[in-house]
Structures are given as C-alpha cells and as structure tokens.
Amino acid sequence: MSKTLFDKIWEKHVITGETGEAQLIYVDLHLVHEVTSPQPFDGLRSTNRRVRRPDLTFATMDHNVPTKDIFDVQDQMSRLQMDTLVKNTREFGVPLASIGDDKQGIVHVVGPERGLTQPAKIIVCGDSHTATHGAFGAIAFGIGTSEVEHVLATQTIWQVKPKTMGIKITGQLPKNTYAKDIIMGIIAKYGVSFGVGYAIEFYGETVKNLSMEARMTMCNMSIEAGSRTGMVQPDQTTFDYIMGREQAPIDFESAKNYWSQFYTDDTNDFDETLTFDVSNLKPMVTWGTNPGMATPVDQSLPAIKNDSDANAYEYIGLHPHMKPVDINLDYIFIGSCTNSRYEDLEIAANMMRGHHLAPNVTAWVVPGSRAIRNRAIKSGIAKIFEDAGCEWREPGCSACLAMNPDKIPAGKTVASTSNRNFIGRQGAGSRTHLASPAMVAAAGIAGHFVDITTDEFV
Amino acid sequence: MEAFVRETGRAVVISNDNINTDIILPKQFLKNILKTGFGKDLFFDWRYNADGSLNEAFELNKPEHQGASILITGNDFGSGSSREHAVWALTDYGFRAVIGGGFSDIFYMNSTKNGLLPIVLPEENRKILRGIQADENIQIDLPEQTVTYKDYTFHFDINSQWKEKFINGEDDIDNTMKYEKLIAAFEKQRPNFG
Numbered sequence: 001m002s003k004t005l006f007d008k009i010w011e012k013h014v015i016t017g018e019t020g021e022a023q024l025i026y027v028d029l030h031l032v033h034e035v036t037s038p039q040p041f042d043g044l045r046s047t048n049r050r051v052r053r054p055d056l057t058f059a060t061m062d063h064n065v066p067t068k069d070i071f072d073v074q075d076q077m078s079r080l081q082m083d084t085l086v087k088n089t090r091e092f093g094v095p096l097a098s099i100g101d102d103k104q105g106i107v108h109v110v111g112p113e114r115g116l117t118q119p120a121k122i123i124v125c126g127d128s129h130t131a132t133h134g135a136f137g138a139i140a141f142g143i144g145t146s147e148v149e150h151v152l153a154t155q156t157i158w159q160v161k162p163k164t165m166g167i168k169i170t171g172q173l174p175k176n177t178y179a180k181d182i183i184m185g186i187i188a189k190y191g192v193s194f195g196v197g198y199a200i201e202f203y204g205e206t207v208k209n210l211s212m213e214a215r216m217t218m219c220n221m222s223i224e225a226g227s228r229t230g231m232v233q234p235d236q237t238t239f240d241y242i243m244g245r246e247q248a249p250i251d252f253e254s255a256k257n258y259w260s261q262f263y264t265d266d267t268n269d270f271d272e273t274l275t276f277d278v279s280n281l282k283p284m285v286t287w288g289t290n291p292g293m294a295t296p297v298d299q300s301l302p303a304i305k306n307d308s309d310a311n312a313y314e315y316i317g318l319h320p321h322m323k324p325v326d327i328n329l330d331y332i333f334i335g336s337c338t339n340s341r342y343e344d345l346e347i348a349a350n351m352m353r354g355h356h357l358a359p360n361v362t363a364w365v366v367p368g369s370r371a372i373r374n375r376a377i378k379s380g381i382a383k384i385f386e387d388a389g390c391e392w393r394e395p396g397c398s399a400c401l402a403m404n405p406d407k408i409p410a411g412k413t414v415a416s417t418s419n420r421n422f423i424g425r426q427g428a429g430s431r432t433h434l435a436s437p438a439m440v441a442a443a444g445i446a447g448h449f450v451d452i453t454t455d456e457f458v
Numbered sequence: 459m460e461a462f463v464r465e466t467g468r469a470v471v472i473s474n475d476n477i478n479t480d481i482i483l484p485k486q487f488l489k490n491i492l493k494t495g496f497g498k499d500l501f502f503d504w505r506y507n508a509d510g511s512l513n514e515a516f517e518l519n520k521p522e523h524q525g526a527s528i529l530i531t532g533n534d535f536g537s538g539s540s541r542e543h544a545v546w547a548l549t550d551y552g553f554r555a556v557i558g559g560g561f562s563d564i565f566y567m568n569s570t571k572n573g574l575l576p577i578v579l580p581e582e583n584r585k586i587l588r589g590i591q592a593d594e595n596i597q598i599d600l601p602e603q604t605v606t607y608k609d610y611t612f613h614f615d616i617n618s619q620w621k622e623k624f625i626n627g628e629d630d631i632d633n634t635m636k637y638e639k640l641i642a643a644f645e646k647q648r649p650n651f652g
Binding site for chain 1 (some may be wrong): 474475476478480481484485486488489490491492493503533534536537539540541542543545560561562563567568569571572617618619620630631634635636641642644645648649651652
C-alpha cells in the first residue's frame with residue numbers, strides 16, 4: 001500500500017494505539033530551552049522521576065539571552081530562568097549548551113547545526129517553531145510544557161495522527177525572492193489557520209532546488225499557517241548537509257540507506273493538496289498584525305474587509321492603498337529561527353555591501369548560533385554589516401519575541417526577518433513588518449521597503 | 459490534573475477570531491518558573507490600560523462577569539506560540555471551559571493536560587450562545603457531550619481518550635508508565651547508526 005512520507009515515519013514510531021485514537025509515539029530527539037522547561041523539571045523532582053533518555057535530549061538557552069553582552073543578564077527573572085536550566089540539566093544529566101558555549105544558539109538553529117536533526121526522526125521541543133526541523137524529512141512539532149515533562153520522563157508522547165496536506169510548489173523563483181516569500185505568499189493566499197489539524201509536506205521541483213536553510217525557513221513558518229508540522233522529503237541535499245557534522249551518524253552510509261526509504265509514494269495519498277506557483281512571486285511584506293496580512297512589495301495594501309483589518313491598520317499606523325514603499329522604517333531586525341542562518345546573513349550582507357543604513361534606521365543583526373557568528377566574522381560578513389552601520393550581536397532569539405533586552409520601542413516601525421507580526425510581539429506598541437533577509441536589508445539601506453526585483457537590484 | 463465532568467456556570471463572550479497565545483498571555487509573563495499565579499495577567503494588554511488601571515470596557519473586567527467559568531470565543535483560538543502558560547492563565551483565572559469555532563492543535567493538547575475543556579461548536583450554535591446574559595448559566599455535560607443554554611442543547615465532539623482523561627483527571631505519566639515494557643522493547647529495536 002502506498003504511503004506518504006509522514007505516514008512512513010509515524011508508523012515506525014508507534015508503540016501502542018490505533019490510528020484515529022491517541023497513539024503512544026517514541027521521541028528520538030527532545031530539544032529543551034530555558035522558558036518551557038523549569039516547570040517540567042520541577043515536576044520530575046516532586047514525583048521522584050528521572051529523565052529517561054538524557055542522551056536523546058539536548059538543551060540550550062535562547063529566548064532570554066541578551067545579545068549585546070551575552071553574559072550581562074540584567075533582568076532578574078531571566079537570570080533565574082537561565083540559572084534554573086543550568087541547575088536542572090546538571091541534576092538530570094542533560095547536555096546543555098549554555099551562554100558562551102560554542103554550541104549555544106537558537107534551539108532550532110543549533111539542532112540542525114550539530115547534526116542532531118536527522119531524517120525520519122520524531123523531534124519535539126516546547127516551542128511552536130519546532131516545525132523547522134521538518135526540513136530534514138523528520139516529524140517535528142512544538143509541544144506544551146506538560147508534554148515536555150511527559151517526554152522527559154517517558155521519551156514518548158500521546159498524539160492523534162494528524163491529516164496530511166501536500167503543498168506542491170512549482171516554477172522558478174524569480175531573482176531576489178526566497179523561501180521566506182514562498183511561505184509568506186502561501187499564508188497570504190490561504191490564511192493563518194488552513195493548516196490546523198494537518199501535517200504539511202512541501203514538494204515539487206522548486207522545493208528540490210532549495211537549500212537546507214531555505215527549506216528550514218519554509219517549514220519553520222508552517223505553524224503560522226496553523227500546522228504544527230511542515231516537512232520536506234530527505235534527499236541528497238539533506239544528506240550532504242548532515243554529513244560531517246558533530247552528531248552525524250558514524251555509520252553514515254547505513255543511515256543514508258535507511259533515510260532513503262522515507263518519501264511519499266503517491267501524492268494522491270495526501271488528505272488535502274494545494275499547488276502554489278512561484279514563477280511570478282514577488283517579495284512579500286506584511287502590513288498587519290498576523291502573518292496572513294501580507295502583500296507583494298509592488299502592490300497597494302488591501303482594502304478594509306472586516307474589524308480585524310480595521311484594528312490591524314489602526315495598530316500599525318497605515319492606510320489601505322498605501323504601498324510597502326511608503327512604510328518608513330525606524331529599525332531593521334535580521335535574526336530569529338526563521339532567518340538567522342549563515343545563508344540568510346550572506347544574502348542580507350550582499351544587499352548591504354558598500355552601502356550604509358538610511359539615516360535614523362537602527363539595525364540589529366543577530367546570528368542564530370555561536371558557530372554562525374564565528375563563521376561570519378571569519379568570512380568578513382560581519383564586517384559588511386558593521387560597515388553599513390548595523391549592530392552585530394551575539395546569538396539568541398533577540399527581538400523576534402523580545403523576552404530579552406532587545407525590544408522595539410512603542411510606536412516604532414521595524415522590518416523583521418522573524419515569523420510573527422502579532423501586536424506587541426517585538427515590544428509593547430511596536431509595529432512589525434515581516435519580510436525576507438534580502439528585503440529587510442535593502443529596506444534598511446533605503447529607509448523603507450523597495451522592490452528588490454527591479455533592475456537596480458538584480 | 460483537576461477532573462472535568464460537568465460544569466454549570468456563567469459565561470463571558472470575547473468573540474474575536476484568531477486570539478493567539480501572545481494575546482492570552484504576553485511573553486513578559488513567561489519568565490516565571492512556577493505554574494501558578496498567571497490569572498491576573500490573562501489578556502493583559504486588553505485588560506489593563508497603559509497606566510496599569512483596569513480597562514473597564516473589556517468584557518472580563520465588567521462587574522457582572524466576575525466569576526464566569528466559561529469563555530465563548532471565535533475561530534482559531536490559541537494559535538501561535540506553544541506556551542502552556544496561556545492555558546495556566548485561563549485556569550488560574552477560573553475558566554473551566556472555552557467554547558470556540560476551532561483551536562490550534564498545540565493549545566488544544568495543552569488544555570487536555572490542565573482540565574480546561576476546549577469545545578468546538580459551529581457558528582450557528584455560538585451565535586445563540588453569544589446572546590447569553592450575565593446572570594444566565596450554561597451547562598456543560600462532558601459524559602453526554604452537550605452544551606445546554608436555555609432550551610437549546612448542542613452536541614460537541616471529543617476524542618474518546620481525551621474525554622476519559624478529563625473525566626478521570628488522571629496523571630499522564632503514570633498512565634504511560636503502564637506501557638513501560640512496550641517502551642523498553644521499542645527502544646531495543648530502534649535504528650542506531652552510531
């Protein structure tokens with residue numbers, strides 16, 4: 001019987017239970033960070049339980065860490081949360097990449113970078129952007145804090161198998177458009193909840209030609225479409241990325257042979273399918289307060305259709321029929337688990353090379369990990385950002401969710417490579433416009449959004 | 459967790475669609491290392507004015523809605539961040555059930571871990587419920603899978619295992635450890651390439 005990629009991996013992990021009911025699923029990799037782990041460890045302690053598989057668990061710190069001076073944690077609550085993770089991981093024997101460590105960074109950047117993220121694994125983390133890891137052909141999804149405790153104690157999780165949705169992506173990406181624009185374009189077209197209840201597989205020629213970094217960006221934002229899981233079939237690009245990394249399988253050939261059986265036999269087996277053609281895709285920019293409120297950069301902002309649109313316009317301080325080029329920026333933020341990988345920084349740096357930020361624009365460039373930061377310093381990318389007037393920061397979640405000192409001030413407008421433009425997300429009263437790293441970098445130079453597909457830029 | 463079998467209580471209506479977990483509990487409250495005390499910060503940006511005073515126009519702050527245990531809301535409730543703190547804020551405030559047009563998958567699962575019953579009802583049912591007066595009650599009967607208001611009774615669906623879990627209020631981990639032998643056997647046959 002033919003099966004989808006998702007079905008094949010799922011079936012390999014069912015310990016007990018019938019399809020349609022809650023099934024007990026084995027977890028191959030549990031990623032842990034400081035925000036959603038204090039209560040679970042406390043729960044284990046009070047019930048005299050241990051972490052069943054510390055060897056399948058990996059912890060780092062990202063949400064709270066300051067990025068200006070990573071050791072200068074002023075906020076006492078943040079410090080307590082970070083200290084608690086150090087104490088808990090020590091007590092329960094879980095490996096931790098703490099601040100200053102070579103392996104520290106945003107949890108969804110570090111997992112792949114270390115080689116921990118591999119095809120056909122079930123990967124969970126107490127964070128909704130866990131969907132990122134699906135780019136490797138893994139089933140990866142965010143879980144709640146009670147589930148974190150359950151996975152720590154049992155290495156398993158109860159889940160009802162979701163339905164599957166195939167999104168076929170066709171066409172050649174126009175110059176200066178990226179995976180970020182694809183996923184933003186899909187969400188702009190189909191809305192922020194079309195994926196609820198589904199595991200999404202992105203497939204088609206366009207996807208095959210994407211780098212691992214680009215696939216991660218796309219899978220990362222599946223949750224912004226309501227889907228906990230976005231995935232891509234593992235292929236040679238995937239294997240090449242993993243090979244040689246610290247935690248890559250020692251018997252790589254056998255692993256590769258094993259991974260190669262995981263693909264969708266017949267796309268008719270998806271419960272739902274969509275097709276998205278990128279041939280005429282334009283860079284996308286959000287204008288409102290959820291990721292679905294987005295427009296191609298050369299189009300006018302849409303008319304007000306309902307209260308939700310009206311409220312969004314009021315918050316963001318724009319009007320229908322303005323264009324993204326009319327959005328004047330105070331800040332740009334290049335970072336987050338969506339777009340802080342080396343390739344993202346390279347693309348942004350290429351836009352900035354030889355230019356300087358527009359007057360009054362503050363720019364924070366926050367690499368996703370210590371390793372990326374070091375590589376970018378070595379290659380000269382960091383210098384390009386600094387010469388352009390950007391602040392070159394230390395690795396963390398930074399202004400994506402502003403749980404740390406990196407907050408966009410109230411009333412200020414930011415072009416951001418992150419994933420959520422919710423009200424107050426990047427700081428109380430802040431106004432977020434999501435876009436790709438190339439677009440954000442170009443917007444920082446211009447002081448407003450610009451169509452980077454025009455001759456001037458390509 | 460606290461069991462949920464039946465609930466009779468007042469309801470408050472916040473009918474917006476797409477209420478994400480950033481709205482339910484903003485991120486500045488995620489720094490707590492405990493599970494308790496989040497109720498006062500529920501819907502923080504809607505509930506309080508910039509100067510910290512109560513926004514009296516917000517439904518939750520109206521005197522007649524104090525003590526409400528059922529929240530009636532729109533589509534796609536609990537989307538965005540996976541933070542279970544959002545559920546803890548709702549239960550700490552005193553909510554026992556949320557009736558909406560749909561819930562994000564992660565929020566739904568988090569609710570099942572904390573005795574907060576998420577009930578999906580179609581718009582035509584919720585339209586009637588939105589007419590509820592502050593001094594009227596709604597009855598929720600989980601074994602029967604019904605929501606009753608005045609003369610109306612609406613049926614809702616729930617996975618049989620989640621239902622049983624709500625009714626028994628059982629500890630998940632204890633329950634799972636009944637399968638310890640199966641888990642250990644599974645671990646022995648996992649592929650391992652070093």
